[in-house]
Amino acid sequence: MAGDPDGRLGDLDNALETHAYPTTTNELVESYGDSRIETQQGTESLEDVLASTDDQTFVSADDVRSRILGLIHR
Numbered sequence: 898m899a900g901d902p903d904g905r906l907g908d909l910d911n912a913l914e915t916h917a918y919p920t921t922t923n924e925l926v927e928s929y930g931d932s933r934i935e936t937q938q939g940t941e942s943l944e945d946v947l948a949s950t951d952d953q954t955f956v957s958a959d960d961v962r963s964r965i966l967g968l969i970h971r
Contacts, residue, residue, distance in 0.1 A: 905935040906965065909943060913958040922952045925961065936969040 906913070909932040916928070930944035946968050955961045 905969065906962065907933060907935070909934065910962070913961050916958065916961075918958070918960075919954050919956050920961075921954050922947050922950050925955070934965065934969060941969075 904910075909929055912929055912932070916925075926944045926947055930942060932943045933940045934943060934946055936946070943965070946965055949968065950964065953964075955964065
């Protein structure tokens, strides 16, 4: 997945590109937890979207995007 083709991640998409990897769920929430993401129910914070995820490790921005987009398409 190259970037966020639907624009659901907004400004977070660019931030993920420049973030240092590997990173964890907790580190992402600490850095970007207030970022708003478009979901089927409206918008939610990254912290709320990742709330159901254990502290996992992500190796790239694409890895994070895949997880986030998978969670919001449930």
